[in-house]
Amino acid sequence: MKTWLLTALCAAMPLTAAAADKPASLKVGMTTFLTGPASVFGVPAKNAAEILVETINAQGGIGGVPVEVSFIDEGAGAETLTSEYRRLAESGGADVMFAAISSGNCQTLAPLAEDLKVINFMWDCGTQKIFEEHSYKYVFRTQANATPEMLAAAIYLLKTHPDFKTIAVVNQDYAWGRDSWDIFHTALMAMKPDVKVVGEFFPKFGSPDFSTEISRLQALRPDVILSTNWGGDLDTFVQQAAQRGLMNSSTFVLPLAESSLERLGSSLPSGHIVGARGDHYFRHPERRDDDAFKDFMARYEEKTGEISVYPVFHTAQAFAALQAVYEKAIEANGGDWPDEDQVLAAMAGLEFQGLGRPVKIREDHQGIEAQLMATSVQTGDHPFATLENIMIFDGADITAPVGEVSVDWIGGLDASFLDQVNVATYAD
Amino acid sequence: MTPTLFLLALFDGIAYAALVFIVALGLTLIFGVMRILNIAHGSLYAIGAYATVSLSGWALALGLAPILAFPLMLVSAVLVGLLLGGPIEWLLLRRIYDKPEVLQLLVTFAVFMILEDVQRLVWGTRPYFEATALQVLGNVTVLGVTYTVYQLILLPAVAAALLLGMRFFLRHTIIGKLILATTEDREAAQSIGIDADKVFLFTFIVGAALAGLGGALASPTTSILPGMGADMIVLSFAVVATAGLGQIEGAALTALMIGLGRSFAVYVWPEAATLVPYAIMVAVLSVRPQGLFGSPSARKI
Numbered sequence: 001m002k003t004w005l006l007t008a009l010c011a012a013m014p015l016t017a018a019a020a021d022k023p024a025s026l027k028v029g030m031t032t033f034l035t036g037p038a039s040v041f042g043v044p045a046k047n048a049a050e051i052l053v054e055t056i057n058a059q060g061g062i063g064g065v066p067v068e069v070s071f072i073d074e075g076a077g078a079e080t081l082t083s084e085y086r087r088l089a090e091s092g093g094a095d096v097m098f099a100a101i102s103s104g105n106c107q108t109l110a111p112l113a114e115d116l117k118v119i120n121f122m123w124d125c126g127t128q129k130i131f132e133e134h135s136y137k138y139v140f141r142t143q144a145n146a147t148p149e150m151l152a153a154a155i156y157l158l159k160t161h162p163d164f165k166t167i168a169v170v171n172q173d174y175a176w177g178r179d180s181w182d183i184f185h186t187a188l189m190a191m192k193p194d195v196k197v198v199g200e201f202f203p204k205f206g207s208p209d210f211s212t213e214i215s216r217l218q219a220l221r222p223d224v225i226l227s228t229n230w231g232g233d234l235d236t237f238v239q240q241a242a243q244r245g246l247m248n249s250s251t252f253v254l255p256l257a258e259s260s261l262e263r264l265g266s267s268l269p270s271g272h273i274v275g276a277r278g279d280h281y282f283r284h285p286e287r288r289d290d291d292a293f294k295d296f297m298a299r300y301e302e303k304t305g306e307i308s309v310y311p312v313f314h315t316a317q318a319f320a321a322l323q324a325v326y327e328k329a330i331e332a333n334g335g336d337w338p339d340e341d342q343v344l345a346a347m348a349g350l351e352f353q354g355l356g357r358p359v360k361i362r363e364d365h366q367g368i369e370a371q372l373m374a375t376s377v378q379t380g381d382h383p384f385a386t387l388e389n390i391m392i393f394d395g396a397d398i399t400a401p402v403g404e405v406s407v408d409w410i411g412g413l414d415a416s417f418l419d420q421v422n423v424a425t426y427a428d
Numbered sequence: 429m430t431p432t433l434f435l436l437a438l439f440d441g442i443a444y445a446a447l448v449f450i451v452a453l454g455l456t457l458i459f460g461v462m463r464i465l466n467i468a469h470g471s472l473y474a475i476g477a478y479a480t481v482s483l484s485g486w487a488l489a490l491g492l493a494p495i496l497a498f499p500l501m502l503v504s505a506v507l508v509g510l511l512l513g514g515p516i517e518w519l520l521l522r523r524i525y526d527k528p529e530v531l532q533l534l535v536t537f538a539v540f541m542i543l544e545d546v547q548r549l550v551w552g553t554r555p556y557f558e559a560t561a562l563q564v565l566g567n568v569t570v571l572g573v574t575y576t577v578y579q580l581i582l583l584p585a586v587a588a589a590l591l592l593g594m595r596f597f598l599r600h601t602i603i604g605k606l607i608l609a610t611t612e613d614r615e616a617a618q619s620i621g622i623d624a625d626k627v628f629l630f631t632f633i634v635g636a637a638l639a640g641l642g643g644a645l646a647s648p649t650t651s652i653l654p655g656m657g658a659d660m661i662v663l664s665f666a667v668v669a670t671a672g673l674g675q676i677e678g679a680a681l682t683a684l685m686i687g688l689g690r691s692f693a694v695y696v697w698p699e700a701a702t703l704v705p706y707a708i709m710v711a712v713l714s715v716r717p718q719g720l721f722g723s724p725s726a727r728k729i
Contacts, residue, residue, distance in 0.1 A: 034553075035548065035553070035654065036654065036655060037653060037654070037655055039553035039654070040553065040554065040555065040653075043552075043553055043554075173702060199698075200698065201694065201698050201701075202698065202699065203701065203702070204701075204702040206655060206656075206659055208646065208649075208650040208651070208656060208659065208660075209444060209447075209649065209650060211440050211443060211444065211579060211649075212437070212440040212441075212444070212690070212691040212694040212695075212701075213694055213698075215436045215437075215439070215440050215573050215575070216436070216694055216695055218572070218573040218574060219432070219433060219436060219572070219573055231555065231653075232555040232651035232653040233651075235555050235557055235651040236557075236650050236651040239557050239559060239651070240649065240650075243559060243562060243563070243567075243576055244567065244574045244575065244576060245567065245574045246574075263554070263555060263557065264557075267557070267559075
């Protein structure tokens with residue numbers, strides 16, 4: 001009898017191992033800026049995460065398991081961030097980590113996630129270098145990277161202003177400001193080699209004053225001024241440029257201005273190029289009639305008193321990926337709760353949809369996300385500029401192919417590339 | 429560099445220097461009199477800016493005339509001086525004048541950290557922009573380049589008025605003379621009947637109000653957001669240290685040097701613009717460790 005019981009137990013054991021018990025909750029640890037200048041992104045993302053988790057749990061959670069999210073402040077410095085990350089992943093029992101906003105933090109945390117063997121979604125950072133220079137087992141990106149973001153801006157500029165001759169740049173003096181100009185400049189030189197760069201300015205990050213740069217730009221009179229500034233820096237630059245009439249004489253290309261539209265109010269005049277780091281816009285032309293989209297936008301506005309900006313969309317993508325991968329893994333596991341390896345297996349080719357177009361995870365773990373570019377317009381319907389002449393670019397066309405280094409790939413493009421890219425156009 | 433560009437760089441440099449000087453003036457006054465390097469000065473600057481934005485936003489919402497933005501700047505500065513400067517001196521600094529410098533630095537740094545969080549608590553993390561005062565004055569075109577009257581004329585005028593006013597106040601008024609006497613020798617001043625406690629309290633309130641005024645004057649030109657105080661304290665400390673701690677005229681000259689250095693760098697060598705203020709500081713301090721105008725004995729830190 002005893003032997004029989006033992007045999008039965010032994011036979012049952014592999015089964016119990018495969019069909020892991022459902023946990024009490026699915027724990028997510030999310031790094032986001034709650035302090036510092038980048039909290040203009042981090043705080044909206046946190047608010048969005050709270051709404052999304054509430055929604056998922058109200059619908060019965062993921063596979064019947066409620067989702068629980070805790071936040072780590074990226075503004076506390078790299079050392080605190082890594083020790084908090086480690087704590088949450090190890091003793092905190094986080095199943096999936098979402099990190100990070102800052103590209104520098106992504107570069108620090110990606111190898112750490114690999115060491116800790118915890119699944120990590122890079123949900124917002126921009127650097128394209130992560131998967132071009134390394135390959136990871138546990139790290140995935142649920143959004144695009146700087147390459148398609150900047151390429152979309154360059155293509156939109158060339159499609160809407162084919163005849164411009166001169167350009168100047170005013171970017172923040174840190175990795176993003178330098179790298180984004182590198183990509184944009186390479187793309188411009190490849191597709192329109194006769195453009196002349198008449199000024200390159202890299203004022204320090206957090207600069208309170210662009211007056212001197214603006215005087216200089218007024219003397220230079222470039223046709224186009226690019227600035228990948230964001231947050232307070234972008235607000236200050238646009239406000240000061242508008243105050244002094246620079247926005248009447250040059251066309252501005254502002255690839256991150258979607259996140260500043262509401263704050264800039266009437267200061268951002270019509271006719272300037274606005275980007276959104278993906279197909280992110282609170283009036284997304286392909287999504288604005290969906291009930292889920294409308295419902296989320298209404299709830300977000302009610303909770304925060306502000307319109308949704310791109311980090312909100314990136315957060316939605318990360319949670320959509322979480323939901324999609326667990327549902328896929330549960331199905332593959334015959335309806336039982338999956339273990340980590342099964343979740344990792346389900347990440348391959350995963351497709352999910354947040355608040356924009358669907359996003360697909362490529363074999364190098366990079367997400368393929370569409371890009372929305374548009375022109376600012378003051379219609380009077382809102383107390384701030386909205387978007388018109390919207391173009392949504394197919395992400396697959398403008399993301400560097402697997403194994404290619406972005407800048408080399410872009411450098412090999414030519415003017416014919418402009419017509420090869422799939423684009424959907426909307427009046428507003 | 430053509431003469432036109434030279435003039436443009438000159439205008440930009442002066443406008444920038446004016447704002448830096450107003451903040452540095454408060455810092456150097458407090459140090460000159462009280463021998464305390466007040467790190468919290470940066471927070472007082474930021475709160476002056478936030479208070480102006482809130483007050484003028486509120487006044488505009490009531491439908492009051494936009495020109496009222498100017499008196500509201502003064503109101504904000506006075507509020508910062510009285511409501512923050514007063515209690516900081518009276519409750520905290522008064523207890524540590526005879527303690528080591530390191531402790532004094534740590535205490536003002538702690539106040540800075542606390543006030544940074546207070547700003548986040550009250551105003552959140554969202555950047556504010558309130559440019560009514562600047563729009564009221566309009567623009568002026570010089571050599572084909574548009575400037576705001578506010579930055580080109582008003583800020584330098586206010587800075588010059590403050591410099592001359594402060595000189596006059598310290599040398600030709602009774603209170604100013606009491607302050608100078610206390611600065612020279614606190615014990616001797618007390619022995620002839622000067623209430624040094626009152627002098628210190630008054631000086632700190634004035635210094636704090638100047639920080640608040642700097643923030644108030646900066647507010648129409650820039651985004652008001654968390655962290656702006658930290659940047660300003662670093663820059664104004666560079667000005668004050670280069671000039672020699674406690675040197676008011678020196679601070680004006682150094683602010684001008686740093687402002688012009690920075691603006692000429694943007695025209696000639698933009699890559700170095702960020703570096704210029706600190707390069708000037710290093711160059712001056714390596715030749716004259718006590719600062720341009722400082723005397724060696726006056727140095728404390």
